[in-house]
Amino acid sequence: MNNAAENINEGSITSGDNVSFWIDTTPLLSFEKPNKDISTEVLIIGGGIAGLTTAYKLLKAGKKVVLVEDGFIGSGETGRTTAHLTCALDDRYYYLENTFGKESARLAAESHSAAIDEIEKIVTTLNINCSFKRVNGYLFLHPSDKEKNLDKEFQATKDAGLQTSLLNYTPYLAEAESQRSIEFKNQAQFHILHYLKGLAEAVTALGGTIFTEAHADDISKEGASVNGFNFSAQQIVVATNTPINDVLTMHTKQHAYRTYVIAGKIPKGTLPYSLWWDTGDADSKWVSQPYHYVRLENFDDEFDLLISGGEDHKTGQEDEEGVSAMARYEKLEIWTRKFFPMLDEISYKWSGQVMEPFDSLGFMGKNPGDKNIYVITGDSGNGMTHATIGAMIITDQILGIKNKWEDLYNPSRITFKALGDFMKEAGNMASQYLDWITASDLDNTADLKSGEGGILSFGLKRVAVYRDYDNTLQAFSAVCPHLGCIVQWNPDEKSFDCPCHGSRFATDGTVLNGPAKKNLNKIQVK
Known part of the structure; x- marks a missing residue:
């Protein structure tokens, strides 16, 4: 693995002008560029958490794996996350119950909990120094939401088998002495790019090959063209946040949102490491009902870093609300200081891209209509766990093992009870052609x-x-x-x-x- 590269193309290090804390505190993770045709069992396209986890698990199972990344390791949306590891999904469990049924809601809770366990197992097995911690998380009401919805969500989490408690306050938040919350026990957090570094090292140690600055094109059941070279494979996994092998099918099922992040120092020990979320703006014009999400990360011996995100909008459509990106950072800072007044000056700001599925659950498995092409997409604000679930499902599918979650996350599924949201998003998409x-x-x-x-x-x-x-x-x-x-x-x-x-x-x-x-x-x- 190299820590630097010559002739870096614009956008190769990170998919935006702003640099996240993770990228700023991790050496550039680069490998060789392709220089010849390649033949392998499994070709994985995408060097984020989805691609690297899939590569690691398949190599452990004895498969021959080649991974290609258009930029550098973690240079896509993985490097722009806030790295919450949680089974507290950004779409409520009572919504999942209504949309998919109680058993499917239970499977969703089980799979996201298992994903956290899988990450912890990998961290322990590989001895990855990525600040992995088990923490508690707290879900509290957005001012636009109703108290009864918190009660509904608490009951739905219990029905789903989660370890939750209903509290009469929200721990550690200012101005929240009487703000009820749901406590989600045994959640987690980590430094995502340090985790990817450990995974990438494990992939190469197991005999896998990684190429960076390697652009995949003409993806088919035979493989792909990578920087003009022919990469042939028996199985192809597209782990690129949003599929690049599909013109239309998957892109009518999910929609891209921009989400904003700020981070600033607080004196170490002021707050315990925890996760916080509000329930989202019920009055928002956006189907996703944007919410706020907060966590801590170790900064140095004196300070922790408070990381706060939210103020989402559809990608390319910030003008529809008349709120600029800078104004969104300002709104996010005002909201954050209200609940966390100890926040120092802002040290980092960045934004990321979230793919919101029309029915709230990710799409992981065989690409619709294909027998040997797989996709991992639809992170829905829970990218770290969704990606890990995808790696677990696809590894089983390639090995010929029936995975108990594969039907729930099947990319070919049609969810009739979510057609209302589907039509709203489709209408929004169609209206954008008026820009002509x-x-x-x-x-x-x-x-x-x-x-x-x-x-x-x-x-x-x-x-x-x-x-x-x-x-x-x-x-x-x-x-x-x-x-x-x-x-x-x-x-x-x-x-x-x-x-x-x-x-x-x-x-x-x-x-x-x-x-x-x-x-x-x-x-x-x-």
């Missing part, structure tokens, strides 16, 4: 400052423009190569984001996030 006829956000490029971008209109032509810090103007077609939506400029992470399916592009036009497989088409400008 609405005004652009720039009149001309004359006033475009260095480090800024936007969208220009020339008749029916839409052009994405960005001015480099050396004052060079770059221009691309603003049409997303996935399904033809018009991308929007993201001034916070300095990217062009698709409001339909969540594809994102760097300022040089290269793909940061799928489902788009191609870069924005470059346009020559004078």
Whole structure:
């Protein structure tokens, strides 16, 4: 494993302009680039927690594995998480009961609990120094939510077999002496990129091969083209947050959201290591009902880092609420200081991308219509555990073992009781094509400052423009190569984001996030 790489492409280290605490405190995790054709049993595409966990488990079972990562290890959404390890799902258990039935809700609770156990087992077996801790978590009401819903959720968690207690207060929160909460016992947290470093080392020690800066394209049942080389495989696992092997099927079942994170120091010992969540904004225009989530992480001998997230919106659609990214960070800071007044000045801020399934559970298993292509997607705000469950399911499927959770998370499933939310999200997606006829956000490029971008209109032509810090103007077609939506400029992470399916592009036009497989088409400008 290398700690540095030459000729790093924009977007290879992390999928945004802001750097997360995890990336800032971990050496660059890089391997060799592909230099020849490869044949293997299993080809895994994606070097985040989903891909690396799957590779590790399959290698332990005796399979020959090659993993390819477009950037570097953890450079996608895994490196931009807040790394909660919890069976307290961001969609309520009473919703799961109503949508899937009590037995399925119990299986969901069991699988996420088992995922935490699996991570702990891997940490212990490999002796990974990643600050893994068992902690308690506390779910409390958002002001827009109803008290009766907390009671319903508590009962549903008990029905699902979880270790929970209903408290008359929320521990350790200011202004929450009478705010009831549900305590989830035996949850966990860790430093995600230190965990990935340990996993990557284990993968190579077991005989697996990892390539970084290795772009996979033309994915089929035979394998994929990686940096122009032919990588053939008997089984292919697409673990790229959102599938890049599928044009439409999976992208009608899930929708991309941006979520925001701030982090600042607090004196060590001020708070115990714990997890906190509110129940989400019941009045939100977004189907996902964005919520807040908070945890601690060790910083140094004097301080811990308080990490707080929330203020989500559909990717590429922050303008629909008239709230800029900077205003979202400010709102998040105000909310956080209300409950955690000991927070010092903000040391980090970043955002990440969350794939929200229309029925709340991830999609892990065989890709619809394929016999040997598997996907892990639909993290729904519980990416660490969803990804680990996916690795467990797919490992069993490749080994010919029936997994008791595979039907629950089957990517081909149709959930009739969630069709209302499906139609709302589909309507939102369709409305984004109106950007073809609405005004652009720039009149001309004359006033475009260095480090800024936007969208220009020339008749029916839409052009994405960005001015480099050396004052060079770059221009691309603003049409997303996935399904033809018009991308929007993201001034916070300095990217062009698709409001339909969540594809994102760097300022040089290269793909940061799928489902788009191609870069924005470059346009020559004078």
